[in-house]
Amino acid sequence: MTVTHPVGAEEVVLGGGRSPAPPDRPPATGTAARLTRPLPALLLVGLLAAGWQLMAHTSDSALIPGLGDIARNLADITTSGALGENVRVTLTRVTLGFAAAFVVSVAAGIAMGRSEWLRRFLEPAVLIGLATPGLVKALLCVIWFGVSLVNPVLTVALAAAPALTINIAQGVRAVDPALGEMAHVYRLDALTRLRYLWLPAIVPDLFTGARLGIAMAWKVIVLVEIFGLADGVGYQLNLEFSQHNVAGVLAWTVAFALVMAAIEYGLLQTLERRAVRWRRVALR
Amino acid sequence: MSTRISLDGVDKTFTNRRTGERQQIFRDFSLTLAPDELVAVVGGSGTGKTTLMHLIAGLERPDRGTVSTGGTRPRLGMVFQQPRLLDWTSVETNVRLAATAAGIDTTEVAPILDAVGLTEYARSYPSVLSGGQRQRVAVARAFVVRPEVLLLDEPFSALDELTARRLRLLLQQLWLRTPRTGLLVTHNALEAAFLADRVVVLGGRPAEVVGEYRIDRPRPRSPEDPELFDVHRRIVAALT
Numbered sequence: 001m002t003v004t005h006p007v008g009a010e011e012v013v014l015g016g017g018r019s020p021a022p023p024d025r026p027p028a029t030g031t032a033a034r035l036t037r038p039l040p041a042l043l044l045v046g047l048l049a050a051g052w053q054l055m056a057h058t059s060d061s062a063l064i065p066g067l068g069d070i071a072r073n074l075a076d077i078t079t080s081g082a083l084g085e086n087v088r089v090t091l092t093r094v095t096l097g098f099a100a101a102f103v104v105s106v107a108a109g110i111a112m113g114r115s116e117w118l119r120r121f122l123e124p125a126v127l128i129g130l131a132t133p134g135l136v137k138a139l140l141c142v143i144w145f146g147v148s149l150v151n152p153v154l155t156v157a158l159a160a161a162p163a164l165t166i167n168i169a170q171g172v173r174a175v176d177p178a179l180g181e182m183a184h185v186y187r188l189d190a191l192t193r194l195r196y197l198w199l200p201a202i203v204p205d206l207f208t209g210a211r212l213g214i215a216m217a218w219k220v221i222v223l224v225e226i227f228g229l230a231d232g233v234g235y236q237l238n239l240e241f242s243q244h245n246v247a248g249v250l251a252w253t254v255a256f257a258l259v260m261a262a263i264e265y266g267l268l269q270t271l272e273r274r275a276v277r278w279r280r281v282a283l284r
Numbered sequence: 285m286s287t288r289i290s291l292d293g294v295d296k297t298f299t300n301r302r303t304g305e306r307q308q309i310f311r312d313f314s315l316t317l318a319p320d321e322l323v324a325v326v327g328g329s330g331t332g333k334t335t336l337m338h339l340i341a342g343l344e345r346p347d348r349g350t351v352s353t354g355g356t357r358p359r360l361g362m363v364f365q366q367p368r369l370l371d372w373t374s375v376e377t378n379v380r381l382a383a384t385a386a387g388i389d390t391t392e393v394a395p396i397l398d399a400v401g402l403t404e405y406a407r408s409y410p411s412v413l414s415g416g417q418r419q420r421v422a423v424a425r426a427f428v429v430r431p432e433v434l435l436l437d438e439p440f441s442a443l444d445e446l447t448a449r450r451l452r453l454l455l456q457q458l459w460l461r462t463p464r465t466g467l468l469v470t471h472n473a474l475e476a477a478f479l480a481d482r483v484v485v486l487g488g489r490p491a492e493v494v495g496e497y498r499i500d501r502p503r504p505r506s507p508e509d510p511e512l513f514d515v516h517r518r519i520v521a522a523l524t
Contacts, residue, residue, distance in 0.1 A: 186381070
């Protein structure tokens with residue numbers, strides 16, 4: 001055992017011997033950097049559009065409309081208000097369904113992550129949910145619930161919940177058990193543990209699950225709206241399809257893709273950056 | 285409130301899940317901590333020091349025997365070997381959450397952060413702090429709850445010696461403000477002699493008390509006190 005020579009008691013006074021002041025925070029990322037960040041993605045979109053236009057021009061077929069036709073259809077549905085109204089309806093359904101999936105998945109995922117017995121108990125349901133095609137979920141919900149709001153909300157929830165649950169469970173299993181012991185010793189209540197321990201600790205898995213869940217949600221909501229509802233983006237897609245208006249189908253598809261991109265880049269990535277801000281601070 | 289802690293006839297065995305091998309850590313083990321007494325437990329690796337602490341903290345249950353903490357579960361303050369902070373929230377929040385859970389007014393958070401010299405870092409993430417600063421947060425969290433029982437599980441073993449010495453002195457001063465029943469588990473015999481009222485040396489397996497030393501030196505103690513070095517030598521002799 002090493003015998004060392006401790007410092008004198010006079011060297012430490014309560015409140016004295018302060019740590020040096022924290023360093024100034026580095027300047028925020030520059031505006032130029034923020035503006036140039038989306039350039040690669042925009043370049044890809046530009047190349048795809050150019051390729052499409054070339055294909056439309058050379059094929060000269062009504063099945064492959066040019067960008068001008070698609071843009072005109074997009075302008076029509078925008079100015080008529082149809083786009084805004086139907087996107088709002090679809091987004092409401094997706095939001096409600098995803099919110100329901102989120103609540104259930106957080107509870108089930110944390111339970112599965114913390115209890116081996118519950119993991120074994122719930123895992124088959126999650127795996128069946130993952131393996132069942134979205135089409136089947138959509139059809140069954142249309143049959144069971146018809147045109148009521150329950151139909152799209154439940155379909156979206158059933159589609160989003162399995163991926164979300166399994167990712168949350170994996171995240172919880174990876175949380176340092178030492179933090180759980182700390183929470184036990186200090187008697188942190190369940191809500192505090194959820195807000196300050198479990199959710200922040202599983203943020204990366206949560207966002208991975210959310211992305212997969214939302215991707216599944218977009219797919220099934222369109223199916224449900226095609227099969228069993230009288231409004232929403234899926235219904236409008238089906239309407240344009242029945243009128244053999246390919247440019248209309250593509251206009252709704254482009255609009256839908258733009259909404260999904262706005263949610264990914266504008267909402268999910270912003271939330272994720274805020275949630276993991278502490279990691280970036282630590283790396284500076 | 286002063287709390288007496290007693291372990292009476294405790295048995296504790298761990299079973300390796302993969303190999304099925306059983307290791308009995310304690311057999312009919314007894315130890316009493318008097319109210320407001322700070323007891324240090326030293327011993328080699330695997331002598332059950334941390335298990336002893338976990339039994340008192342309620343993180344483990346004895347297979348047989350009793351762990352008594354005066355009838356009700358006392359309010360615990362615990363400093364772990366690693367600080368165990370919530371890295372995604374601020375230093376102030378880490379301390380405040382423990383205070384709130386213990387029913388302590390959150391206005392007491394700022395003074396305790398001041399006492400450990402971290403006022404300037406109150407709104408910083410723990411991840412930007414040094415190891416010593418992070419452990420200061422853990423000390424602040426342990427003391428802000430006004431613990432009836434303070435548990436120190438090798439609290440400074442992961443720190444460099446200079447930082448560890450400063451934190452020992454800080455801990456002594458915080459202890460002097462409000463003494464409470466405490467258990468310090470450490471590998472460092474000099475640390476045990478400096479901080480504790482009594483040093484218990486554990487050895488063997490199942491663990492048993494192989495030495496016990498009362499440190500009758502007044503506080504605040506000087507780490508240069510030759511009497512402490514004398515106790516240190518006797519503890520080391522018992523360990524070896």
